[in-house]
Amino acid sequence: MENIESKCGKIKEELETRLANVSDLKTLEEVRIEFFGKSGKITLLVGDIRNVPNEQKKKYGELTNATKEYAIAYFDDKKAVLDHLALVAEQQNSTAYDMSVPSKKKVGSLHPVTIVANEFSEIFKSMGFIVEQGNEIETEYNNFEALRIGKDHPARDMQDTFYLEDGRVLVTHTSSAQNRIYKQYGAPVRAIFPGRSYRNEDVDATHDVSFFQLEGILVDENITVANLLYFMKSVFSKAFGREIEVRLRPYFFPFTEPSFEVDVKCIYCGDTPCKVCKETTWIELAGCGMIHPEVLEMGGIDSKKYRGFAFGMGLTRFATLKYGIKDIRELHNLNFLKQFGLK
Ligand code: PHE
Numbered sequence: 001m002e003n004i005e006s007k008c009g010k011i012k013e014e015l016e017t018r019l020a021n022v023s024d025l026k027t028l029e030e031v032r033i034e035f036f037g038k039s040g041k042i043t044l045l046v047g048d049i050r051n052v053p054n055e056q057k058k059k060y061g062e063l064t065n066a067t068k069e070y071a072i073a074y075f076d077d078k079k080a081v082l083d084h085l086a087l088v089a090e091q092q093n094s095t096a097y098d099m100s101v102p103s104k105k106k107v108g109s110l111h112p113v114t115i116v117a118n119e120f121s122e123i124f125k126s127m128g129f130i131v132e133q134g135n136e137i138e139t140e141y142n143n144f145e146a147l148r149i150g151k152d153h154p155a156r157d158m159q160d161t162f163y164l165e166d167g168r169v170l171v172t173h174t175s176s177a178q179n180r181i182y183k184q185y186g187a188p189v190r191a192i193f194p195g196r197s198y199r200n201e202d203v204d205a206t207h208d209v210s211f212f213q214l215e216g217i218l219v220d221e222n223i224t225v226a227n228l229l230y231f232m233k234s235v236f237s238k239a240f241g242r243e244i245e246v247r248l249r250p251y252f253f254p255f256t257e258p259s260f261e262v263d264v265k266c267i268y269c270g271d272t273p274c275k276v277c278k279e280t281t282w283i284e285l286a287g288c289g290m291i292h293p294e295v296l297e298m299g300g301i302d303s304k305k306y307r308g309f310a311f312g313m314g315l316t317r318f319a320t321l322k323y324g325i326k327d328i329r330e331l332h333n334l335n336f337l338k339q340f341g342l343k
Contacts (some may be wrong), residue, residue, distance in 0.1 A: 005063060008066075011035075011045060012070060012071065012174055014041070014065060015091075016256050018034070021124060025079075025082050025083070031227040031286075032075065033266065036072070036075070042071050046068055049064070073300075087267070098152075108341075108343040112322075112323050112340055113315055113316055113319045113331065116239075117214065117315055120235075121148030122317075123235060127234075128186075129190040129192050129218075130190065131193070133177075133186070133193060133195065134180070134193045136194045136196055137169070137170060137171060138169060138177075139168055140167065142176050142179050142180065143169050143172060144156060146179035147176075147178065147295060148254040148292055148294055150254075159200055160172060160199050160200055160201070162198050162199075165230075170198035171195070171196075171197055172197055172199055173213060173312060174193055174194070175310070175312055177215065178215070178295065178310065179298060182301050186300065186301065187296075187308075188219055189217065189218075189219050190223070193214070194215075195210065195214075195215070196211070196212055199211075203329065205326065205328060207328070208316070208329070210330050211314065211315075211316040212315035212317055212325075213312050213314055213316075215306060215312045215313075216310065217291065218307050218310075219301060221306060221307070223309060225248075228248075228288060228289075228290070230297055232262050232286070232311065236264050244265060244267070245264065245265035246263070246265070247263050248261070248262060251302075255289075255291065255295045255310070256288065257290060257292045258289055259288070260283055262285070264282070264283055264285055266280075266334050277318065285317065286312060286313040287312050288310060288312070290308070291307070291309060291310050293307075
């Protein structure tokens with residue numbers, strides 16, 4: 001019996017070594033015959049029970065059958081791997097695919113926010129602005145302090161701001177890039193920086209935890225509010241493709257003085273006031289103002305010589321208005337977004 005145990009062990013080992021070197025189905029078939037064929041090693045081993053004395057037959061049967069089962073399972077595993085590899089190879093060599101044939105279906109589309117961001121970028125570029133990019137993660141300094149948003153300003157509240165463990169923040173507005181841009185370019189400078197902002201809000205049809213803004217700065221000598229007003233009017237007229245009436249409403253931002261909100265005359269109202277503007281006939285589209293001299297100084301710009309204005313437009317808001325999207329959450333819905341397919 002000891003003899004048969006070591007015989008079984010040896011055959012298992014032999015099979016394992018043989019299979020380890022097999023890498024194609026043809027050789028695998030040879031191994032199958034060698035072990036499981038009519039006069040294969042396992043077949044003979046099991047069949048040899050005939051020559052075993054009766055009192056040992058039970059034990060012999062158990063041992064050899066267990067060896068056979070193990071061997072079959074081992075062999076089948078190897079076969080499954082090689083079958084799979086053969087299938088992959090066949091697909092790769094297959095003439096059923098011609099990778100160079102152009103696809104009939106156009107896949108992919110630009111997101112509505114990307115579309116309006118691109119449109120605005122073109123408008124600003126034509127007005128001599130450079131297009132920059134801000135960071136989505138910023139220091140508290142850049143997001144708040146460099147914009148005169150003090151330590152106890154409500155905007156810093158945990159309710160609004162997403163803080164990282166290291167104390168940095170997910171930017172709450174694109175103004176967070178202002179300081180870096182001042183330091184990088186000095187004055188005079190004209191730059192826009194579209195980007196994503198984050199606020200810890202309850203999500204509903206008009207609020208999201210993340211939305212896109214487009215920030216712009218223009219710093220030069222002799223810049224006044226009159227320039228700002230004229231500028232906003234030109235930009236929105238270009239964006240809507242026709243002359244647009246614009247008004248500045250006094251507002252407060254810590255980083256601009258004076259500060260305003262920019263409204264455009266509702267483009268959807270016909271003869272009667274409409275729902276889009278909540279029947280006010282004006283739509284708020286941006287915050288803006290004359291950059292506070294301290295903000296310029298923190299950016300290394302001489303505020304006695306230079307003045308400037310800054311504005312922050314809601315790109316997400318603009319996109320929903322432009323395309324008549326009622327619920328901001330649709331901007332994450334791939335099925336909904338399909339309609340913006342590439343032309
Ligand atoms: N950062 C302001 C906001 O998110 C917008 C703004 C930008 C206002 C630049 C003035 C100047 O609401």
